[in-house]
Amino acid sequence: MTTVTEAAAEDTGRAGPERFSPLWHVAIILALYVLLRGLQSAAIGWLAQPGATVADSLLSWDAGWFVTVAGEGYPTNYSYDQDGVLVGNGIAFFPLYPALIRLTSFTGLSLPDAALVVTWVCGAAAALALFQLGTRLYDRRTGYALTVLVIAQPMSVVLNMGYSEGLFLALASGALLAAHKRAWIPMGVLGLAGALTRPTGFALTVALGVAALLAWRTSTTRERITSLTAAGVAMAGTPAYLLWAGHRIGDWDAWFRIQTAGWGSTFDFGRTTLAFLDGTMRTGNSWVQVSVAWILIGAVVLAFVAVLHRPWWPLVAYGLVTLVLVVGQGGYYHSKPRLLVPVLLVLLPLATALGRARWRTIVPALAGYAAFGLWYGAYLVTVWPYTI
Template sequence: MTAEEETRTAAPAERLWDLAGRWHGVAVAAGILVLTRVVQILLLVGLDRAIPDPAGLRSNLLIWDGGWFQRVAAGYPQGYTYAQNGALEGNELAFFPLYPMLIRALSAIGFDPGSAALAVSWLASLGAAVALHLLGTSLFKSRRAGWALVGICCGAPMSVVLSMAYSESLFLALVAGMLVAAHRRVWWAAGLLGLGCALTRPTGAAAAVALAVAALVAIREHRDEKKWPPLVAAAVALAGVPAYLGWVGWRVGEVDAWFKIQTAGWGTSFDFGDSTIGFLSDTLTLADGWVPMSVALILLVALAAAGVALAGRPWLPLAVYGIVAMILVYGQAGYYHSKPRLLLPVLLTLLPAAAAAARARPRVAILAISAWAAFGLWYGAYLVAVWPYTI
């Protein structure tokens, strides 16, 4: 590579670093994350103590999927799991491997599994805050937009999972980092981060499709650059989800084993949105409890926000990622109260608010995002500490 080519390759990242405020910009993004996490934990403790038989902070942070991930870190089962009556049950093979692998790595150096799970999640949350700041800055050419994106995401109604032993923190860090790398045409990083997405959650398939679109856009718009780096990056990312699903099928002995395990354990199957439409119809007409109503409203508001974002013609790969990810969330059957959590890493729904905050006066933007976070942080804490069902 010539000196001119090295300069041209490095320049986008250097310009972004300067535009994002360098270390000061990163410190502000990290500070926003830390502030929201401290407030979230205080709310969790307060709400938990207000109910009979409180679970305690650590237990609340490790419940539901947190327990599953700790078991995955100890090892995957050899095949299907059956109940005493012979019915197929969900098991650890439903969970993608990267997050549990990191838990296992920390456990190997002395952490107990619960502490390892939380440490990975919290460190990933920090990485997510930095990646979100860089993404917002790169997309809108404004560090204020980057900070706004961090604040809006970290204050969202289900941002509580950023403090828990869930894989959303890791996935959010990876997908935001992948989009930044693709937007700046740093293809080796985009490919590795895209593969990480694909090995963290099924929604990694949406991230991989977005990276493939980014590669095609880059090849068309930058004909003077080499074509193989973006194509290789896309191919690496696209291989991730099929590789894990294929491994599960090989381990169990049936090609569609992962899908059967998901359906048996969590009722998760792709029904083209029939169950989501049914849930919205029943909830909005029968008003069966405020939590279902709030979930219904969140789903509708997210759709509206995505529509506003698409009307603004965002960067095509991000739009593709958001559309595919939302199709996966809205199109599948499963626990309705998990859908707001699954929407957290979609990002497309957050773009209109981030753009508006970047244009507004700083005081107005701070007050608006603070009000949003006040509700969102309380809402997430309530669902974990008080609401009796899984998120």
């Protein structure tokens, strides 16, 4: 018979005996991941335009760039259109994801299929790391809530696609988990890999540096050297790629020029974002435009709420720097919800609130959230005609 104490512990998820072994938790998280990705693919198939396939949507937009880099390597010069105007090229895309696509293709898969396999496997790894991170920082129930909130958010569709977010989310979650465990060498390796996956890897390496500094007072001399060295190695990743790109093109700021020419991604301290919000709130006539505006506003508000509750400081550093990079840069407004996918901090208030709720509240709340998130992402890669 279940005791009152055990029932209360199960209700809060914070204490008491485990009802399932760790292996069961792994199985549940993987089942949830497969279910959500399967539902997402079904939604894409349901919304697909006549003549289009699910694969067409999963390999659209930036997926083509990643596959091209994996198959042909990086260009050695700038690219121009027929009028002599500078345009984007493959240098804009960081190297680890294309390298994994290329490596996976050696199994006999085509490069597009290899891109999807890498994404799906990395997304599953990300779900497991997120669950462990949320459970370690808070409790098991919060771990489940955080995992579902992240992998079912409005643009979680990129975890189905040939995009690098799945890989980066796995590396970022794994590096933060390693930092919290004070496993410095794995932290450094995962952080370096993350820095070679996406530009926002810079935010991750800042967070790892914060983790190493926080551990300074309670570490031995050997641990201090190891932690700071690991953080330093991770921090070298982003500038190393940018310098390599500059050397390959023959222009030290080549990566920045290519990003600006191809995608308008110039850091302007939020001026473009503020202009977008101002125009949308006054005269916006597209529901996607308005929804993106509210997603951005919601992300900033939730980040502020999260900081007020003083979570683990490396997670704060990672979330805030990533959020600043997303909000502070120009570029296509309809890409910003995708760029918010790895910003774990903004979902923390929702995850901790659900972590204190009963399962009969958690399950329908997350189900409704997932239904909207999966549909939203599927719509933007099928019906919406612009890049994500």
